[in-house]
Amino acid sequence: MPERNEDIPDHNDPLRNIQPTDSDHLDYVGQQGLAVEQETLIEPDPVKREQARSLWGDAWRDLRKRPTFIISALLILLLIVIAIWPGLFTNADPRAANLTQDYLRKPDYTDFFGAGWFGYDGQGRSIYARVLYGARASITVGICVTLAVTVLGGLAGMVSGYFGGWTDSVISRIIDIFFGIPLLLGALVLLNAFSVRTVWSVVIALAFLGWTQLARVMRGSVITVKQSDYVVAGRALGAGTGRLMFRHILPNAVAPVIVVATIALGGYITAEATLSFLGIGLQDPTISWGVDISSAQKVIRQAPFALFFPAAALSVTVLAFIMLGDAVRDALDPKLR
Amino acid sequence: MGHYVLRRVLQMIPVFFGATLLIFLMVYSLPGDPIAAMFGDKAADPAQVASLRHKYYLDQPLWKQYLHYMNNIFHLDFGTSFTGRPVSEIMADAFPVTIRLALVAFFFEIFIGLPLGLIAGLYRGSIADTLVLVLTLIVISIPVFVLGYIAQTIFAINLGWVTATVQDSKDITQLILPGLVLASLSLAYVARLTRTSIGENLRADYMRTAVAKGLPRHTIIGRHLLRNSLIPVVTFLGTDLGALMGGAIVTEGIFNIAGVGNVLYKAINQKEGPTVVGIVTVLVLVYLVASLVVDLLYAVLDPRIRYA
Numbered sequence: 001m002p003e004r005n006e007d008i009p010d011h012n013d014p015l016r017n018i019q020p021t022d023s024d025h026l027d028y029v030g031q032q033g034l035a036v037e038q039e040t041l042i043e044p045d046p047v048k049r050e051q052a053r054s055l056w057g058d059a060w061r062d063l064r065k066r067p068t069f070i071i072s073a074l075l076i077l078l079l080i081v082i083a084i085w086p087g088l089f090t091n092a093d094p095r096a097a098n099l100t101q102d103y104l105r106k107p108d109y110t111d112f113f114g115a116g117w118f119g120y121d122g123q124g125r126s127i128y129a130r131v132l133y134g135a136r137a138s139i140t141v142g143i144c145v146t147l148a149v150t151v152l153g154g155l156a157g158m159v160s161g162y163f164g165g166w167t168d169s170v171i172s173r174i175i176d177i178f179f180g181i182p183l184l185l186g187a188l189v190l191l192n193a194f195s196v197r198t199v200w201s202v203v204i205a206l207a208f209l210g211w212t213q214l215a216r217v218m219r220g221s222v223i224t225v226k227q228s229d230y231v232v233a234g235r236a237l238g239a240g241t242g243r244l245m246f247r248h249i250l251p252n253a254v255a256p257v258i259v260v261a262t263i264a265l266g267g268y269i270t271a272e273a274t275l276s277f278l279g280i281g282l283q284d285p286t287i288s289w290g291v292d293i294s295s296a297q298k299v300i301r302q303a304p305f306a307l308f309f310p311a312a313a314l315s316v317t318v319l320a321f322i323m324l325g326d327a328v329r330d331a332l333d334p335k336l337r
Numbered sequence: 338m339g340h341y342v343l344r345r346v347l348q349m350i351p352v353f354f355g356a357t358l359l360i361f362l363m364v365y366s367l368p369g370d371p372i373a374a375m376f377g378d379k380a381a382d383p384a385q386v387a388s389l390r391h392k393y394y395l396d397q398p399l400w401k402q403y404l405h406y407m408n409n410i411f412h413l414d415f416g417t418s419f420t421g422r423p424v425s426e427i428m429a430d431a432f433p434v435t436i437r438l439a440l441v442a443f444f445f446e447i448f449i450g451l452p453l454g455l456i457a458g459l460y461r462g463s464i465a466d467t468l469v470l471v472l473t474l475i476v477i478s479i480p481v482f483v484l485g486y487i488a489q490t491i492f493a494i495n496l497g498w499v500t501a502t503v504q505d506s507k508d509i510t511q512l513i514l515p516g517l518v519l520a521s522l523s524l525a526y527v528a529r530l531t532r533t534s535i536g537e538n539l540r541a542d543y544m545r546t547a548v549a550k551g552l553p554r555h556t557i558i559g560r561h562l563l564r565n566s567l568i569p570v571v572t573f574l575g576t577d578l579g580a581l582m583g584g585a586i587v588t589e590g591i592f593n594i595a596g597v598g599n600v601l602y603k604a605i606n607q608k609e610g611p612t613v614v615g616i617v618t619v620l621v622l623v624y625l626v627a628s629l630v631v632d633l634l635y636a637v638l639d640p641r642i643r644y645a
Contacts, residue, residue, distance in 0.1 A: 173348070177355035180621045184586060188605050189363045189613065270480045274587060277482050278602065297486060304490065311483040319478035326474075 055255065059331040069327035075320040083139040086132040089113060094133040094287055098124035107305050118309045121292065122299050127306060131313045134289045137282055138317055140199050141206070142269040148207035149214050150261045154254075156211065157218025161253075162226060162245055172219070178212040183271060191280045202272055202281055210268065217260045221253040228252070255332045263325030266318040273314050289314045345632055349625050354407070356621045357614075361403050364610045365395075406614065415615040418604075424615040427600060432619070434506045435596035438589070439581040441509065441516030442523070446574065450524040454531025458566070459558070461536055469532065473525035485518045485591040502593035515592040519585055523577050530573055534566040541565070568638050575631030579624035 063069045082089060092115035107119035107127075118127035160171035183206070190205040191197055225231065226249060234248045275281030276290025284291075289310040296306035390396040397405070409416060415424035457469035476484070492514055493501035503511045538544065539562065547557045586598035593599075597616055604612035 173351050173355065176348075176352040177359060180352060180356035180624050181360060181617070182580065182620065182624075185601065185617060185620070186360070186363065188586075188602070189360065189617075192605050192608070193363075266478065273480055274482060277480075278586070278590070280605070293483065300486065300490060301494065307483075307486060311479075311486075315475075315479045315483065318480070319474065322474065322478055 055332065059328070062331040063327060066327050066331070068323050069331075072320045072323035072327065075316070076324060079135055079139055079317055079320065082132055083136040086129075086136065089132050090115065090126070090129045092126040092129035094125060094129040095285070096125060100124075106303075119303070119305045121306045122295060122303070127292075127309050130287055130292055131289070131309050133287045134292060134310060134313065135317070137199055137286050137288045138269045138272060138314065141202055141272040142265045142317075142321065144199075144203045145206045145210060145268040146261050146265045148203065149211040149264070150257065152207065153211035153214030153216075154218050154257055157215040157220075157257075158222055158245060158250070158253075160215070161219040161222030162241075162249065164223075168219075171215070175212045175215050175219075178209060179216075181209065183209050184274065187271065187275055188278070188280050191275060197281065197283050199282065199286060202275065206268055206271055210264070213264065214257055214261060218253065218257050221256050222249055225249050225253040259325060259329040259332055262328055263322055266321035266325070269314070269318050269321065341636060342633060345629055349629060353621065353625055356625075357407070357618050358403060360617045360621070361406065361614055362399070364613050365402065366399055410618065415618075416611040418609050418612045419607075420609075424611050427612055428597075428616060428619060431595065431597045431600045431616075434594060435582050435585055435589070435598065437506060437509070438512055438516055438519060438585060438594060438596060439578065441512045442520035442581050443574070443578055445517055445520040446524050446527050446577070449520075450527030451531055451570065454528040454570075455535060455563075457528065458532040458535025458539070461532075466532070469528055473528050476521050476525040481518065481522060482587045482591065484521055485515075485588060488514055488518050489591060506594055506596070512594075515588050515594060518591070519581060519588040523573075523581070527570060527573065531566065531570050534569050535562065538562055538566045564638075568635065571638065572631050572635055575627055575634065576624075579620070579627035582620060582623060 086094075090113060098120070105116060105120040105124075108116045111117050113128075115126040115129060118131060121127050121130065156171055156175070160168045160175075186209040187202075187205045190208065191201060194201045231244060231248050234244050239248070272281055273288070273290035273293070276288040277294045279294065281290055282288040292310040293307055293314070296303070296310065300307055387396070395402070406416065413425070415428065418424055418427060453469050453473075457466040460466055479487075489501055492498050499514050500511060503515060505511060543561060543565075544557070547561045552561075582597060585594075585596055586602050588594070589596045589598040590602065597620070601613065601616050603609075604616070
């Protein structure tokens with residue numbers, strides 16, 4: 001945007017132009033800074049004798065009181081435990097098929113935690129066991145893609161926002177290019193090239209196409225923070241590029257990135273399930289809710305339960321992550337309160 | 338303003354070439370031989386393979402293939418699919434269907450999403466607000482393909498109100514259910530975005546002034562609040578129109594609609610390179626034009642951008 005330069009307030013300019021030799025001016029700034037610091041030290045909050053809280057401390061105190069946060073965090077914790085040790089919750093083998101008996105057996109709702117609790121699917125496999133074992137693929141894809149896009153997009157956005165100028169133009173155009181290709185379409189084309197698709201091929205495809213969203217958020221955030229007085233002060237005191245980027249700008253610019261990443265996590269889980277549902281995501285022997293929903297669709301009239309349970313598990317998982325993201329956003333962004 | 342428009346149009350050019358190059362590379366440089374796939378299980382005659390490769394320009398280096406392709410596109414020639422049908426003909430069949438579906442979905446987004454967001458935003462903390470928040474959260478969490486099957490089972494199979502699949506895509510009544518399913522996710526976002534935007538603008542100074550002046554309620558809401566709150570919503574809706582067309586793969590699959598998504602999905606599975614690249618190129622173009630229009634609209638709606 002060409003308007004950006006005019007957005008910088010004029011009062012920043014004298015500070016930017018300070019030369020290290022201009023000792024008088026520096027002294028003045030230094031004294032002023034000191035005076036402000038003393039003022040805050042002398043005058044603590046008279047009502048509550050608390051330490052000055054950081055944004056994160058503040059957010060954490062706020063989060064602990066939110067029911068949506070507590071519910072979603074507990075749900076996610078449970079899901080992670082299920083993803084790591086699905087065997088804790090069932091003795092049934094999710095891959096054991098039994099076609100000799102009536103294979104589409106109706107659920108036995110009194111058989112708590114038993115193999116037949118949610119019924120059996122079209123190949124006579126325990127749906128309950130498959131729902132539990134399917135959590136691993138979804139959670140792994142969600143978390144790994146989110147980590148990858150946060151690092152990739154965060155770095156690209158940071159470099160783009162910090163350096164500006166040509167670097168920014170080039171990176172922004174690359175982001176635009178990736179943005180022009182819809183996530184699902186691009187992932188379909190990419191994954192079609194893999195003859196054997198595992199969780200990792202899905203992670204690579206989604207991360208390759210998905211980093212741009214976070215890069216844009218990070219870039220915008222860095223551009224705002226870059227103009228803050230403390231960054232200017234850091235530069236004036238001789239801090240290097242790396243220090244300015246990672247000590248001064250990153251901690252203050254990362255909040256919106258974390259919010260968007262948490263909400264996007266649910267979206268990546270949906271994307272994996274959709275790809276698997278279309279037959280271009282995960283394959284056997286990986287157990288995936290998307291694949292199970294796709295195969296249950298053929299027997300939807302006789303056995304709606306075969307579609308219902310994996311679909312419910314998928315929706316609850318996505319819901320948990322979106323609720324968590326919402327709660328974190330509300331806590332980190334005081335404007336919305 | 339003129340300078341701004343020119344700048345935006347110029348920025349589109351490298352993005353268009355980059356995005357088409359990217360999709361071209363993804364389709365043609367990844368493993369999987371489309372010519373071998375054409376022969377299926379039969380052993381291919383090497384001479385025939387070579388002649389086919391030559392016919393589809395596949396014997397050239399990739400960059401030459403791309404230049405050749407781009408040159409053809411500027412002559413409105415999207416090439417021939419491996420089945421022998423011109424890609425432009427395939428697209429001429431598929432695009433009108435998807436455009437109709439996308440417009441139905443778009444209609445629902447505006448006429449359901451916006452009012453829901455408006456009510457929730459105006460009466461923050463009320464039962465209506467909570468209801469809208471919970472409902473949209475549920476819609477956002479349930480993947481579209483699950484929602485599609487639920488809707489199909491309930492409205493077509495159990496209640497019998499509509500046909501389970503779309504027989505005639507020119508009949509708008511048959512597109513209502515698929516359109517609603519396609520719109521669901523964006524509809525929820527529109528409602529939430531409107532709610533947030535209304536909530537922020539309610540506290541603006543100009544609102545207090547308008548109330549203090551004693552303006553009638555409908556003037557305050559219609560002229561002052563809505564006009565300012567709808568700016569981010571319009572932006573979202575604009576880019577979403579492009580996204581709806583590309584995102585219709587799942588919905589079109591469930592309701593068996595012969596639109597772009599369906600054709601594209603089959604083409605990807607059969608490694609029909611020319612069809613995939615052709616359709617995605619058009620989709621990228623639609624997306625770019627949509628975001629250009631949104632940016633210009635933004636400048637019209639918000640003078641701060643125009644005069645900055």
